[in-house]
Amino acid sequence: MAKNLTTREEDYSKWYNELVVKADLAENSGVRGCMVIKPYGYAIWERMQAELDRMFKETGHQNAYFPIFIPKSYFSKEASHVDGFAKECAVVTHYRLKNAEDGSGVIVDPDAKLEEELIVRPTSETIIWDTYRKWIQSYRDLPLLINQWANVVRWEMRTRLFLRTAEFLWQEGHTAHATEKEAIAEAEQMMNVYSDFAENYMAIPVIKGTKTASERFAGALETYCIEALMQDGKALQAGTSHFLGQNFAKAFDVKFTDKDGTLDYVWATSWGVSTRLMGALVMTHSDDNGLVLPPNLAPDQVVIVPIYRNDEQFEMVSEVAKDLMKKLRAQGVRVKFDDRDTQKPGWKFNEYELKGVPLRIAIGPKDVEKGTVELARRDTLQKEFVSNENIVEKVVSLMDEIQDNLFKKAVAHRAENTTEVASYEEFKKVLDTKGGFILAHWDGSNETEEKIKNETKATIRCIPLYADTGTGTCMVTGKPSSRKVLFARAY
Template identity: 70%
Template sequence: MASAVTPRNEDYSQWYLDIVKNANLASNSAVRGCMVIKPYGFGIWERMQRQLDDMFKETGHQNAYFPLFIPKSFLSKEAAHVEGFAKECAVVTHYRLMNAPDGSGVIVDPEAKLEEELIVRPTSETIIWNTYRDWVTSYRDLPLLINQWANVVRWEMRTRLFLRTAEFLWQEGHTAHATAEEAQAETLQMQEVYATFAEEYMAMPVIRGYKTENERFAGADNTYTIEALMQDGKALQAGTSHNLGQNFAKAFDVKFANKDNQEEYVYATSWGVSTRLIGGLIMTHSDDEGLVLPPRLAPIQVVIIPIPKPNEALDAKAAELLAAFKARGVRVSYDSDDTKRPGFKFAENELKGIPVRLGLGSRDLENGTIEVARRDNKTKESQPLEGIVDHVVSLLDDIQNNLFQRALDFRTAHTHHVDTFEEFEAILNRDIPGFIYAHWDGTTETELKIKEMTKATIRCIPNDAPEEAGKCILTGKPSHRRVIFAKAY
């Protein structure tokens, strides 16, 4: 059978689509721009959710849920916010259908027009801050640390499975604080939670940075981001944490009495990651054989394949192994399908990115061995059955670490420092452009000009960017530190 996916160097975009489709992660739907997340893809999301949720709880947050619909008037209360989202909102105008008088089907009942139209949330700041007004009266009510898991809708012109869909799943944290310092600390804390998750669980190295004014969230004073580099040399914004200052508190009149009984507006943050992370996961590790998953997020970490096909002796040994693996918390499965041959299963499990494959054959039983194949580097070796669980548990760690290291090496190899516009353009014209550290004069005007000329944008200013005197690559004006440019998703 021919290869299931288009090679990356032939058509990267098609490669990505092939992986999503053939690894059974998601498919397009009858609704433009909306996807069906299939069980295997959703399994990855569930792993992400579980881990992130634990991390949110550990940092003191609680989950709650706010409505899908937002009164239209709410959206316009914060000027920058409405400006940013107005162009991509789905609007509910009616609440009832009726049979068409001519029998042609069902139509919107014109009598059932809503007095105030409802927006399908593109994000929930407005409805949440409208609610927080009632929740916060005293400094004793603060900080308010809430997260919600939800779907949101942004009517994007162009969509791509996982990376940009009209509807997507995410979490959005919304916190309220008594002081600007606390809000800033929260913003940075959540950026670090995201960065830790990305690096330790997704094995995806990220840059911790903050956005330029131009790239900031609509309504934020400052937006912090984690930026990852994909295999085609384009950047992916993988998570954002916003310091909203008092913008929403003022827009929704959320005040509290401080210890001196003085009324003050509260300080806000919001932060989110979405199913886009799955797109990032795919484009960080996967290869021309299919998906490659880091063990910590793989729905199935180890698959045991009977060779050449299941029989009583193999089934018995497999059952023993399954129990032993499960006892160690390993997510393992036994592929006892006797209608497929081993070769088919090997290819299928590679396509699905299962980190470790154990080939258990009749000869192995005689010899007391088992074949261990790792997905990340496609190597395989025969191992003694004795102690195999320990071996595999440690191998899963190795794979997790190897994937991170490999991605980090890739990023290092595709990170450049340039001082002239000629070098800058030359790097961007490469097949795999990558991150470019360069000096910028700090103006939105220059940023937009560079984007227009090269399609590259400022992904972020690294949190730890060292002071360094230099000249803007475009205007030659003075700059005191480098920022990171890249083409981006």
């Protein structure tokens, strides 16, 4: 199975595009800007869904589902929200097709125009808050903690598989609270849930912070985020959580009676991650040989490949392989025994290396005689022989070891590619020669932020929540600055 991948050093963008397709994660569809997520790619997304869904439910959230179509008038009710999404909306104007009279094909029936156009959801705040008006009357109805798994459409002109597509899959949480304090605590909690997931399941270290006013979600008073650094030195926003204040409650007249009998508007949050995380997973860990998947999210953590020359050897090897598979599964390890006779072992080795399976076990007749198996790690490409007596314990420990190794490697990469600068000239030099995260003082003005963005294509990724980096002066204007912020060029 020839991989023939472009190397990361040669062309990182081309390497990514080729890898997503060749590793059977996804492909472009017949609809411009949309993708088909293939079974292997979807299996990884299902692992992500399962862990996130568990974490949401452990924090008291429930799943629901809301319509994909949103009346256009709903968007007019929250001004900043419509401004933020207006250029990306797909609009349904008619409800029927008919055959053309000249036989040229199917056309839109001009007599089937909708009285009010419907927006294909780019996000669900408006339809959900219109619904919440019916669900919330009293403090007894709060907090309302709802999540939905869905697809959304944002009409992108320049697309890339997983990272930016016209339609993508995601989850979106929408919560209502009795007080401002509770809503802020919810938004911060979900940022921490996302951070926990990114670091402990995806093995991706992230920086937690808040967005600047110009980078906030449309309609939010505060946007919390987690930012990750990819191997090419570009940043990727891996998750956001928004404190919406009472903006949507006021727009959709969602009020509640508190314990004292006072009528007031509820406080709101929304939060979400999408299939963009698939792109982050690929770009953080993978190498020139293919995908590298962390064990916690790999659909198959271990694959067993039998090596044999005849039916007799196959029966002998299969017996050992199936027994091992049974023992490993009893320990919670996801194992695949590849007994296909249509491909040779070498082809299979290549395939599983390309697909990033964390651990490969090869068993041949000589291994059976010696009572050993050969282990091959995907993260280090190291091989070793292990006795059958120790194999189960070894494999279980390797799952944690590989997971930890991938995280530590990504942390080291981020540390090596995070630079603090004092001047704008130094900032531009580092950006062009090294890239990565750059910490620098900023005067807090939109004008300076826009100037940096226009001149360098770097944006403020977040105002970090970790310890204060000290007061100083803005690298551009020389004006006072209370702390350094995180800059990078980004996806």
